[in-house]
Structures are given as C-alpha cells and as structure tokens.
Amino acid sequence: MDKYQINHLRELEAESIYVIREVAAQFEKPVMLFSGGKDSIVMFHLARKAFYPAKVPFALLHIDTGHNFQETLDYRDNLMEKTGTKCIVRYVQDSIDQGKAVEEKGVNASRNKLQTVTLLDALDELKTDAAMGGGRRDEEKARAKERFFSHRDEFGQWDPKNQRPELWNIFNGRKNMGEHFRVFPISNWTEMDVWQYIYMENIDLPNLYFTHKREVFNRDGVWMFKAPFMDLKPGEELIEKDVRCRTIGDITCTGLTLSKANDLEDIIQEVAATRTTERGGRADDKRSESAMEDRKKEGYF
Amino acid sequence: MSDKNSGYLNMELLRFTTAGSVDDGKSTLIGRLLYDSKAIFEDQMEAIEKASERIGGEEVNLALLTDGLRAEREQGITIDVAYRYFATPKRKFIIADTPGHIQYTRNMVTGASTANVAIILVDARHGVLEQTLRHTYIASQLQIPHVIFCVNKMDLVEYGQETFEKIKADIDGFSSKLSVKDIRYVPISALNGDNVVDRSEAMDWYDGPTLLHLLENIHISSDINHDDFRFPVQYVVRPQTAEFPDYRGYGGRIASGAVKVGDPITVLPSGFTSKVKTIDFFEDSLEVAFAPQSVTITLDDEIDISRGDMLVKSDDLPRTTQDLELMVCWFNERNLVPKGKYVIRHTSAEARCMVTGVQHKMNINTLEQDTEDLTVQMNDIAKINIRVTKPLNVDSYYKNRITGSVILVEEGTNETVAAGMIV
Numbered sequence: 001m002d003k004y005q006i007n008h009l010r011e012l013e014a015e016s017i018y019v020i021r022e023v024a025a026q027f028e029k030p031v032m033l034f035s036g037g038k039d040s041i042v043m044f045h046l047a048r049k050a051f052y053p054a055k056v057p058f059a060l061l062h063i064d065t066g067h068n069f070q071e072t073l074d075y076r077d078n079l080m081e082k083t084g085t086k087c088i089v090r091y092v093q094d095s096i097d098q099g100k101a102v103e104e105k106g107v108n109a110s111r112n113k114l115q116t117v118t119l120l121d122a123l124d125e126l127k128t129d130a131a132m133g134g135g136r137r138d139e140e141k142a143r144a145k146e147r148f149f150s151h152r153d154e155f156g157q158w159d160p161k162n163q164r165p166e167l168w169n170i171f172n173g174r175k176n177m178g179e180h181f182r183v184f185p186i187s188n189w190t191e192m193d194v195w196q197y198i199y200m201e202n203i204d205l206p207n208l209y210f211t212h213k214r215e216v217f218n219r220d221g222v223w224m225f226k227a228p229f230m231d232l233k234p235g236e237e238l239i240e241k242d243v244r245c246r247t248i249g250d251i252t253c254t255g256l257t258l259s260k261a262n263d264l265e266d267i268i269q270e271v272a273a274t275r276t277t278e279r280g281g282r283a284d285d286k287r288s289e290s291a292m293e294d295r296k297k298e299g300y301f
Numbered sequence: 302m303s304d305k306n307s308g309y310l311n312m313e314l315l316r317f318t319t320a321g322s323v324d325d326g327k328s329t330l331i332g333r334l335l336y337d338s339k340a341i342f343e344d345q346m347e348a349i350e351k352a353s354e355r356i357g358g359e360e361v362n363l364a365l366l367t368d369g370l371r372a373e374r375e376q377g378i379t380i381d382v383a384y385r386y387f388a389t390p391k392r393k394f395i396i397a398d399t400p401g402h403i404q405y406t407r408n409m410v411t412g413a414s415t416a417n418v419a420i421i422l423v424d425a426r427h428g429v430l431e432q433t434l435r436h437t438y439i440a441s442q443l444q445i446p447h448v449i450f451c452v453n454k455m456d457l458v459e460y461g462q463e464t465f466e467k468i469k470a471d472i473d474g475f476s477s478k479l480s481v482k483d484i485r486y487v488p489i490s491a492l493n494g495d496n497v498v499d500r501s502e503a504m505d506w507y508d509g510p511t512l513l514h515l516l517e518n519i520h521i522s523s524d525i526n527h528d529d530f531r532f533p534v535q536y537v538v539r540p541q542t543a544e545f546p547d548y549r550g551y552g553g554r555i556a557s558g559a560v561k562v563g564d565p566i567t568v569l570p571s572g573f574t575s576k577v578k579t580i581d582f583f584e585d586s587l588e589v590a591f592a593p594q595s596v597t598i599t600l601d602d603e604i605d606i607s608r609g610d611m612l613v614k615s616d617d618l619p620r621t622t623q624d625l626e627l628m629v630c631w632f633n634e635r636n637l638v639p640k641g642k643y644v645i646r647h648t649s650a651e652a653r654c655m656v657t658g659v660q661h662k663m664n665i666n667t668l669e670q671d672t673e674d675l676t677v678q679m680n681d682i683a684k685i686n687i688r689v690t691k692p693l694n695v696d697s698y699y700k701n702r703i704t705g706s707v708i709l710v711e712e713g714t715n716e717t718v719a720a721g722m723i724v
Contacts, residue, residue, distance in 0.1 A: 004559055004591040005522045008314040008393040017595040018554040021536045025608050025649070049583040050595070053548055054540035137384045144383045163381065165407060165632055167414040167720045168706045169554070170646050174715035188395055190386045196310055 026173035027130040036072035039134030154178040222255040318412035320436040321422030330491035337498035406680040413443040441479035530558030533648035550597035556703035559591035609650035627721035637677035644710040698722035
C-alpha cells in the first residue's frame, strides 16, 4: 500500500464516523440503538471516536425484550459506567402490561416482533428525530437496498419503492414534522469486517462470543440455551456442549454455534470458513426475506 | 499482529458499479464473482490454517446468488440500487448493483457517484447498442476513473476474436470523444466462467488479465485527489470538561489532499488564517492526515468556525462563488422549474439557490446537445446555471468529486431532486 493510503477497515471506519457526525449535526434529538451485540458495540466504539475528547452527544437506547442473556446486560452496564454514557432502557414487558403488545404463544414464542411496538413508542416518547442502528447490508436482502439515511413517515414506516437517492457522501436528512430517520452507520461492513475490526482495535466483548461450556438443547437443528421461561418439546434434552454465540439477541432466537474458538483470531478463522454455510441456507434466507421486509416496513430495525 | 490474520487486515477497498440489462447476463456475472471469489477466500484461509469444510456440491446455480434481484423486480422495486459485498485476499469489494433500463439513469448515477470502477456489459451477439453509449456517457460524466467493458456471451459467438475486436473498435470510436481516464476490455462468458475469475481455455488469443485480476490489481490509490487539501467542517467538538476545558476541535472527513501539523490554513468563507496545531484521532495525535480519513483538527488561533465552513491550505484555495454552472441529472417526476428555488447541499454546507438558466439537455443516446427542448424531466441530464444565496467553496467536479458535487432538494417535500456536477 502507498504512503497516503489506508486499509479497508480504516476506510470503513472513516466512513462510519462521517455518518455518525452527520447525524449529530443534522438532527436535534438523535439516539443510538444498543443491543449489546457485536455490531452495536462496534457502532458505539465508532461514536466515541467521532467525538473524542468530548462525550458522545446523544443517548443510547436499549429495547429490552426481557429475554436477554444476563451476560449482555452486565456488559452493557459496565460499558456505560466505564464510558460515562447514558443508556435509556425501555421494556417490551411494559408494552405487554399496557396491552399495546400481545405475547406470542407456543413453544417457539419470541418477543422479536414485539420489540417494534416498544421501539416506536420509545422514539415517540423521547421525541427522537433520528435513530441509529447497527444494521448491515450484507445481513439480509431487504437490508441490501437500505440507505445510510433511511426516511420514515409519521407512522415509522419504510417505503422501499420511494427511497431518496444517496449520492457521493451528501446525506439529505431534511424532513417534515413527525417524520424521522433510521440511520445505519455500518451499512457497508460485512460480518468479517466487524470481527477484523474488533480484533484490530482490541474491543472488549461479552464472554458469550467466546467458547464456554453450557447446557443446551437442539431444536430443528439449532442449538439453543434454555432460559427458565422456555419449555422443552418432547424428545428435546439438555446436553453440555462447548458453544459460543455468533450473534447475540433475544435468547429465544439466538442459536449457539458448537465451537472451541476462544480468541478473536480463532473466531475470524471460523467466520471465514463458515461463509459457505451462510450461502447453503438460502432457502431459509428467502422465506425470511419478505418477513424482514414486512417487519421493516412496519418500523422494525 | 500475528501472521495468520495480518494479511486480511491490509486489504484495499474498491467500489464498483455494474451497468447492463438483465439480458446482458449481469446477474450471472455478479453471481460468478461472488461465488468464485468466496471460494478463493476460503482456499486461502485453508492454506493458512487447516480450516473446515469445503463448499458443498460441485455444481452451483449462479442465478441463485442474485435471485434477490429478480424478486425485487417482481415486486416492482426495480428502481433501486442494491449493494453487495465480497472479498479476496487482496481487496474488499463493494458492488453497487444498478438496474440498467433506460428509465433508471438516475440509479446508475447514484451507483456511479462513489465508484472507482464501472463494469459495462456488452452482449457479444448484439455489439454496441444505444445503452452501451448511454452507460459510457454516464460513467464519463460521473468521472468514474476506470471503465471495464466486458464483452459477454463469447460462448455464443464461438469465442471469436474478430467479434471482440470489432466491438472494441466501435467502443474506442465513441469513447475517445468522452473523458474516460482508463478503459479496459475483457472477453468473457459469465455463464461458463471464461475470463471472469479463471483464464479461458477457449480464448487463447486473449492474453490480457481476467476480470477479477483487473479488479484486484487496477491502480486505485490515485483515484483520490491527493493535491488539494479540502476539509469541510462537519462538527465542532467542544468537550468543556475539567480535563479538556478549552479544547475546540473541528471534526470532518478530509475530502482531498493531505495536511500536517504546522501547515498554514485558511478558513473559508471568512478568510481568516491560522496554523494546524494538532490532528487528533481518538486517543492518538497524528503528524499527518489525508483523504479519506475522518479526523479532528485544532488550530493555533481561536477563530469562529462552524459547520459548513472549509479549512484549506493557504497556498491552494478553491473557488468561492455564488454562481455555479452545473451538469445535473434530474431525479424527480416533477420537472425542473425554471427560475425555481431549491435547497442546495454542498459538502457540509447548506443554502438555497435559484435556477437562472437551462443551457441544453443531453441526448444521451446520440450525445448531441438539445437546445430546443429545455424541459428537464426525470432521468434527463442537462447543463444549468444557478445562483446561490451565499458563497460556496467549490472545485470543478473534474478535479474533485467531493468538493465538485452538489444535490438539489425540493422545499416542501424535502426530496432529493437532482445530482449536480460543478463545471
């Protein structure tokens, strides 16, 4: 590489910092969504870089489904204390208690979809005009079409057919009363970029991402952790395995990977190798494609 | 950094856009690149460590990889750019995949605005068509530094060298009239993989590089303007804490050029001068910084500087003006309004402007200028004049893609209605 050249991770970093600063400059009350997963941890790290030595000039917002891993919550609280950042938490349980959201039934019940209700209420309550999320375009086909600055109407809805064109690095965040924006600062990052960046920057992660022994059960080919509120189906049994999380979300929809990777270098190797299986599961991707698109239209992140 | 991963941390980033209609085999080509390059990535990783399983199955349906596109079309979301990613050990690639139909000029413009490379597909059976001309014209207008013409479906013309040479000569004929800096030609069959990732056995007369080899090796570090330091101020960083009571830094992304500590700086539009005190990046202080880095700069003197201002080197100033001549691509169903007022955005600056004249429209199929019909409609490219309510600090788009570009926003709807390149 030439003298005045930076590698792909530094270029992605520079782009994301640029986007985050645009949000702080163009909006009055932005928030940054924080889930405790690796993508939002990286996004928050970039935000700290964007404004240093000043503190991050907006609050973080965590939508707590009530079904989080305790390790994630502990990690979140430590990080906020260490960096002196405010994190607002809103609970899906409150939306359920208020009758705004209805809990799904059955063994596969998940609060994943219910989050949208709590999220939209929180954005409204906080008078947020821009909410940043750690969505990446490589994650999912509906996301491949998403802009950095994604306009939402007064109902929080996304209209994929009528997106604003995004040219050069000029972001148009102008809006009318009641409308808001979703902004995706790490749009151009892939799963691999995120891991390499965590490695390069030596970013601290929740232990769940590294191998540990845990009692798990297998449901439809996926290894799951059994939380107290979950029931086993007939035929399912708890077994101790070496596992780690590839992504961290709600317990009910976080599959665990059988893995002995206990450092970032091993994880990077594993991610590189598992690229094939991501492609192998395309039939599932397809079924979930319209599901994601539909949820996004309703205001899901 | 340990050996087993260090190689992967030092890749360059290359952005490219693809133009061509479905029939040209664009989906197949992208599928081929995504699929074959991932195989390379994996093989390399395996060589480093005894990595896990190989790709399941011998035969891969390449269309499957881009099926998302087809679904988009079925759902009527054709008017959109989709972004796709892949990496080889040398580079990480971002593809802005744009639909190629005539009515989607604006999408190609969007995809082209940040691209280092444009891949334009030509069907070997049909040769140069109007759309080839149109795509080349857009690539040249948007100053994409490198254009690669892929003459596809060579398998359907018996891999004939004459067919390839004829198409090459035709393209040379009209592209010489346009300002494309670097043009390459590759005869391929996306379907069979000839000259995409692997060298074709059927075309031994071709001794140039394969498409992927070109994408991996084309020299892109000089695509950025390294000469003229331009730093649009995005955000003023003022911690006002006990530890940093008087810190006042200017956050932004360097649009072009480089800067060092101690450099004499002029602040525009005020014209005040100072020197660079520090270049800060998180907990580090840098001696020198360059495009496209995002940094925070502090100056020796206290000057009133806010978002929208620009820091430049005192011996290399941009043009500061209220009158601009623009090539615009119109994006909206509502036509350009002569004498109409729009919001204009240029780097981090925002102002209002009035359209003072329409000089001509381009017929992008014949490359002729139309001075009769001056109604600028969606997907039209036109040369216009505007007057801005306050001075902007600009360069010509030809010299600088960041400080030479603007967008126009309609007041009321807040929609982005035009992309403008400063003449």
